[in-house]
Every structure is written in C-alpha cells, then in structure tokens.
Amino acid sequence: MSTLLEVSGVSVSFDGFKAINNLSFQIGDAEMRAIIGPNGAGKTTFMDIVTGKTKPDEGRVIWGERNISLLGLSESRIAQEGVGRKFQRPTVFEAQSVRENLSMALKNKRGPFDVLMYRRNAEARARLEDIAEQVGLSDQLERMSGELSHGQKQWLEIGMLLAQEPRLLLVDEPAAGMTPEEREHTTDILVEAAKTRAVVVVEHDMEFVRRLNCKVTVLHEGSVLAEGSIDHVTSNQEVIDVYLGR
Amino acid sequence: MKQSFLIRNPHILVFMGLLAVFTIAVTLMSAYAGSDVISTSFVKTLGKTLCLCLIAIAMDLVWGYCGILSLGHFAFFGIGGYMVGMWLMYERTKEIVATSMAAEALPPTPEEVREGIGTQIFGVVGGAEIPWVWYFADFLSIQLALVVLVPGLLALIFGWLAFRSRVTGVYLSILTQAMTLALSLYLFQNDSGLRGNNGLSGLQNIPGLTDVGQDTISIWFFWASAVALALGYLMAVFFTQGKFGSVIRGIRDDEARVRFLGYNVEGYKLVVFTGTAVIAGIAGALYYPQAGIINPAEIAPIASIYLAVWVAIGGRGRIYGAVIGAAFVSLLSSWFTGGGAPDISLGVYTIQWTDWWLVLLGFSFVAVTLFAPKGIGGLFDLINPAHKGEKS
Numbered sequence: 001m002s003t004l005l006e007v008s009g010v011s012v013s014f015d016g017f018k019a020i021n022n023l024s025f026q027i028g029d030a031e032m033r034a035i036i037g038p039n040g041a042g043k044t045t046f047m048d049i050v051t052g053k054t055k056p057d058e059g060r061v062i063w064g065e066r067n068i069s070l071l072g073l074s075e076s077r078i079a080q081e082g083v084g085r086k087f088q089r090p091t092v093f094e095a096q097s098v099r100e101n102l103s104m105a106l107k108n109k110r111g112p113f114d115v116l117m118y119r120r121n122a123e124a125r126a127r128l129e130d131i132a133e134q135v136g137l138s139d140q141l142e143r144m145s146g147e148l149s150h151g152q153k154q155w156l157e158i159g160m161l162l163a164q165e166p167r168l169l170l171v172d173e174p175a176a177g178m179t180p181e182e183r184e185h186t187t188d189i190l191v192e193a194a195k196t197r198a199v200v201v202v203e204h205d206m207e208f209v210r211r212l213n214c215k216v217t218v219l220h221e222g223s224v225l226a227e228g229s230i231d232h233v234t235s236n237q238e239v240i241d242v243y244l245g246r
Numbered sequence: 247m248k249q250s251f252l253i254r255n256p257h258i259l260v261f262m263g264l265l266a267v268f269t270i271a272v273t274l275m276s277a278y279a280g281s282d283v284i285s286t287s288f289v290k291t292l293g294k295t296l297c298l299c300l301i302a303i304a305m306d307l308v309w310g311y312c313g314i315l316s317l318g319h320f321a322f323f324g325i326g327g328y329m330v331g332m333w334l335m336y337e338r339t340k341e342i343v344a345t346s347m348a349a350e351a352l353p354p355t356p357e358e359v360r361e362g363i364g365t366q367i368f369g370v371v372g373g374a375e376i377p378w379v380w381y382f383a384d385f386l387s388i389q390l391a392l393v394v395l396v397p398g399l400l401a402l403i404f405g406w407l408a409f410r411s412r413v414t415g416v417y418l419s420i421l422t423q424a425m426t427l428a429l430s431l432y433l434f435q436n437d438s439g440l441r442g443n444n445g446l447s448g449l450q451n452i453p454g455l456t457d458v459g460q461d462t463i464s465i466w467f468f469w470a471s472a473v474a475l476a477l478g479y480l481m482a483v484f485f486t487q488g489k490f491g492s493v494i495r496g497i498r499d500d501e502a503r504v505r506f507l508g509y510n511v512e513g514y515k516l517v518v519f520t521g522t523a524v525i526a527g528i529a530g531a532l533y534y535p536q537a538g539i540i541n542p543a544e545i546a547p548i549a550s551i552y553l554a555v556w557v558a559i560g561g562r563g564r565i566y567g568a569v570i571g572a573a574f575v576s577l578l579s580s581w582f583t584g585g586g587a588p589d590i591s592l593g594v595y596t597i598q599w600t601d602w603w604l605v606l607l608g609f610s611f612v613a614v615t616l617f618a619p620k621g622i623g624g625l626f627d628l629i630n631p632a633h634k635g636e637k638s
Contacts, residue, residue: 051506079508091503093496100492110508112517116490164507 002065004029004198005168010049010059011222019045020056021222027168032194034209034230035202037219038243043202044088046219047170051085052078064167080110084166088173090153094146098137098156101145102128105160128163134189135159151182158189168198175208187211206234218243255483257566262476269472277461286464290450290536291580293468295573297533298556300471300478302572303565304522304529305553310562311486312518313498315415317550318422321429322397322523324545326530328433329392331446331540336383337453339366370444377439393531394524401523402516409512409519414501423547433542445541449534467536474532475569478525482565485521494518495563555611560621567623574622579603 007025011018020042027033037043048054050061052075061070063081070078079085092101106124109115132138135155140148145156154174161169174190175183190212193199203209209216209230216233218226220242226233233239252258272292275283284292301323308314343362347354354362364374382388408421436442452463485491496504497511505511534540553572560571581587582603590597599606614621 053502074510075502075505076508076510079506085506087503091500093492093499093503095499096492096495103489104492104496104504104509105507110510112490112510112514115493115509116485118489120488160507 002029003027004031004064005050006060006062007046007050008060008062010056010061012045012049012054012056018222020049023059023219023223025217025224027198027200029167029198030194030196032191032199032212032214033201034212034214034216035200035219036204036206036209036216036233036243037225040221041219042222043219044172045222047085047172047200047202050078050168050170051075051083076110079164079166082165082167084161084164084169086157086161086169086171086174088176090150090157092145092148092153092156092160094144096145097142098132098145098148099128099141101156102131102141102159102163105163107163107165131159131163134162136185150177151179154178154182154186155189158186162189162193166197169193169200171199171201173203174201175203175205183208183211251487255487258480258483261479261566261569265472265476269469272468273465276465278465286461289464289468291577293464293471293536294533295576296468296471296475297529297536298576299569299572300475300529300532301526301553302556302560302568303475303478303482304525305557306560306562306565306568307482307485307525308518308522309554310557310564310568311491311498312494312515313501314515314519315419315554316422316519316522317419317547317554318426319522319526319553320549321426321545322401322526323530323533323549324429324540324542325397325400326393326527327534327537327540327544328440328446329389329396329527330531331449331534332380332383332440333386333389334449334451334453334535335367335446336363336380337386338448338451339363340384341453341456342366368441371436371442373436379439390531393527397523397527398520401520405516405519409515412512423550426545426550427547430542430545430547433545443541443543445539445544446534447539449540450536450538452535464536467532471532471536474528478529479565479569481525485518486565555607558611558621559614561623562621564623566626567621570622575607579607582606 003026005025005027007023010020010023012020023042023046025046035043035046045054049056050070052070052073055071062068063070063083068081070081070083073081093104103120103124106128108118108124129138129141132141135158137152137156137159140152145153148156154177158171158174161171171190174186178186187208190199190201194214201209201212213230215228216230217224218233218236218239225242226236226239272284272289273279275281276289277284277286278289301319305316305319308316308319340359340363343359343366344354347358347362360376361374364376368374368376376383382392404422404425408418413421432438433440434443440446450460450463452458455463486494493504493509494514496507496509497514501511556571556575557568558571559575560569561567582599585600587599587603589599618624620627
C-alpha cells in the first residue's frame, strides 16, 4: 500500500498559541483511520491544513503518487485533487433541493464555462440516484435540504462527499446528533468507502471509533501522542491520563 | 430541451407575453401611430424604464443570486452611455460643421472639419483639441464594441483584484462605491476628455436621421429597449438555471463550502461580476439616447444604491422581482418628484412630495427589508404556493 498523504513536521500557531506542534501523519491509499483527542488537540486545525484553509508556519504536506505539495494550492484545487471534507456541523445548501446539492458535488469539470454548458445526462442521473440510495435519501431528492432532519442533512453531506469521488475523505464527527440506527448506517457507509479510498474520521465518541475497527491516532496539544489499534491506544498510560481518564 | 426549459419556467412565457402586449399598446397609443394618448416624452420615460429594468436584472444576478452586493453597477451603465454618446455627439457635430462649411468657397479639408468639431464640442471646457479617448468616435461599430468592452474590462480588473484578495461583504460594497465615486469625480474634471460636468448632450438626435422625427426615434429606442430586456431576461434565466445557478446560489449562501466542493469561487464571481457589468453597459447605451444627456452626476454613488433598493423592493433572487422593482419604484419616483402626487396639507405643515419622496422611499426600503424580505415578487408565492427554488 502506497502513501497517499504525508504530513511531516507541520506546526501552526494562532496568536502565539501552538495549535499544531511538529505533527507528522501518514495515510495509505485505501485505509480507514480514526483521529481522537480532547478539545483543542488540533483535530480541526489538522483538517484545515490538509484542505488548504489554513497555511502552516512550517512543515510539508505531500500528496499522491506525483508527490505534489498541497501547501501552494487553493482550497478548490485541493478539492479537485481529490480531498473531500465533511464539516462538524452539517453544511448543505439549505435553499436548494437534495438533487441540486448532490448534482453540484458530482465529479465533473468545475470551470465556470464547463458548468454553464453542462447538461444533465442519463449517466450522471444514474450516479446521483445511486448515491442517494446509498445514503438513504432516494425519496427525498426533490425536497429542499433545509427541510431535512439533522441526521438526513449529515447523510446528504456524506452523499455529497461520495459524489465528489475523493481519494481522501476527511470526516469531522460524523455521528454527532445521530440516533443509534443512524450511527450504524453511517459506520457501514464509511467502512464501505474505506475499501476504495482513504478515510480519516475525527470523532469524540469512543464507541463509534471502536466500531470502525481501524488504526487510531491520538492527538494531544497539537502532536501525535499515540498511534495503533484501539486496544493499543486505550491501554497507553499517557492516553489514559490526558483523555480517557478524565 | 427548449420545450422543457419553458415548461420549467412558466414565468418566461408570462413575462414575454406581458412585455409584448405592453410594447404593442404603447406603440399604438403613441404619436408614432397617430394617437396622442401617450406623449413622446412619456414614451421615452417608458423606454428608459425598460433599460432600468435591464440593469436591475444585472443587479439581481450579481446580488440576489451570487450574493455580491455591488454598489457600483451604475458606473458600468454610465460608461455604456458615454461610449454610445461619443459617437452620437461626434457625428451630429460633424454634420453641423459640414453644413456650415459647405457655404465657403473652398471645400473644407478633413483637418478643418476635425478642428471645427473640436471647437464645437470642447469649446465649453476651454479646448479645441479632440482628446485621445475620442479616437474611435467616428466609427459606430467600434464605439458599440466599446459599450461592451470598457465596462467588461473595468469590471474584470476590479473584480480580479477584489475577489483574489477575498474581499467580501460590506467591504466589497464599499470598494464598489469607491470605484463609482472615483470614476464620477474623474469625469467631472474638464480635462478628463469627456466635457467635465457638462457631459454629453443632444444624444436624442440620431446622426443621418435628421428628417426622422422624435416621435419615430423614441418608438425605435423603445422597441430596442424592449428587445434588450427580453433577451436579458432569457439570458438571466439561462444563467440561474441548472448547475451554474446552483453554484452561484451556493456561493451566496456558503462560499467556503462551495470551495471545498472544488469550485473556484473567485472565478465564478468574476464571471458574474463582469457579465453583469456588460449587461449594465448595454442598458446604459440604450438609456442615454432616450434621456438625451449624460453627465458625471449620473454615476454618483447614490445611483447604484437606488439600484439595490429597487431590487430589494422588487424581491431579489428572482428575475421578475428585479424587473417589477425597477419599473415600479422608478416610475413612482418620477410621479412623486415630477409633481404628479398631490401635496398633503397638514395645516401647520404641507408635505410636498418632491421633498418627501426620498423619505417615503427610505421607509419603504426599511419596511420591505424587515417585514417582506422577498419583496413585491414574494406576492407571487401566495398565488402559487408550490413555488420553490429561487428562495432568498
């Protein structure tokens, strides 16, 4: 398995506060990874750096087979390279229908003139309906996404991510505010997705992480505290001290 | 495809129908058709109103759909007017100069004609030289191209600088105000080459058509304005439909999210900003020959603010809303300020609408913003409860 994303020696500080401190992280082509850590450990900042929202003070972020640096690229270029991100709070376009939301996310040319001349075709429609099926929104396609329940919005966003066909999925607290059944469904979708691409899940909920059954990276004060299986990290004394033992 | 486009947008047919009926009715009631129900000057007012509706569509695209509150689009409107005005004034003056020189013994050389034109046009600002900006004033086709190119290029440069630096929201609005103010102040100077505060005048006279009366010319421009509005409407619907419309509405509602979907937000904004500037330029080029005169006061910052008010009152985020707002408010405005509305005597104080109209407009704007954010266009949702999409 080759390395898809390599973050090395990255640091960033905001007004003197070191949000990320010499962080290094690697993930392979088709791998599931959970990142856990207490509040302020730098989980969200880590995602901001990978997606280009925040520029680090130092360090490298290397992507893909051609080893290109993501640091010089804009957010939209990084997304086009194949990095998809799901935010903590579901952010869908509430004034637009579920179909419009998904259609916008479908992998296609992104330039203004390509989009202006874009015509819906049968292939795109089939793909869109397939994704809607996966996230259980098949019968909601024509509804305004603002009318959806919280859990449905979460799924719509996951659906939009899948539609982008990213090579790396960054998912911030996917299970927040979901019922147990919805969590299970979310777990299934993520596990399925990780078979063909890299998935990084940031999560507070240990039960959810356990169910993902994957390698876990524990962040603390902006750097990696421990890495390994869930049983390995939960038995690590340092991890217990800073996070689990609270 | 064409058919489904119309079926998905029934308002296109309604709008085109109403516009056609309106155009025919005005034509039949005008002096052109031998009637005296509508005066020629009112035909011009109506034609100008159609041009204002067109720039309101541009404003709705850039603000109502893409979320860029530009308070500078009247600058592009004015530039369009200046570009066509230069040709009108130059050619007209050329005719006058040629006529007066025809009486002389020797036929005038081209240099003498140019000199005569220079003195005629620029004597008022103390010059006789024809400034370089008038270089193409003799060529209609080039000036017409400039109607599109100059506003487009200005918008492209301005937008590129502003969007690239991620200037958004109120800061961008202030920048656009600064742009139109700067342009207006520059044009006020006598050495700007566009006759300072005198502006360009006599634009209602079409060179080569001196035998054609204003009755006829006014109707021609009225028709041209109606056609331009119809095309603008169709184009706006085309732009706001489908995926492009989805993306720009997405930019309005959550710019960062659109970026993480892989869309180059700045590029889209630039396309919309520049495209609408071009529409504004065309609207201005049709407006000022009907107004007869253009001067730098036309592109003062307040003009662009009025534009935002029209669109807000009409209902932003729907094309017909912008048209309704511009037509309704601008016609009402000329009725109130033109002395059409009777003064209200309160005994100790008499409300004169020429003074109080702005206050009324201000209150209406606040009221619409607070109580009916969908504007007048929102009333159509009451008739058609199934209306969805195009929400603001």
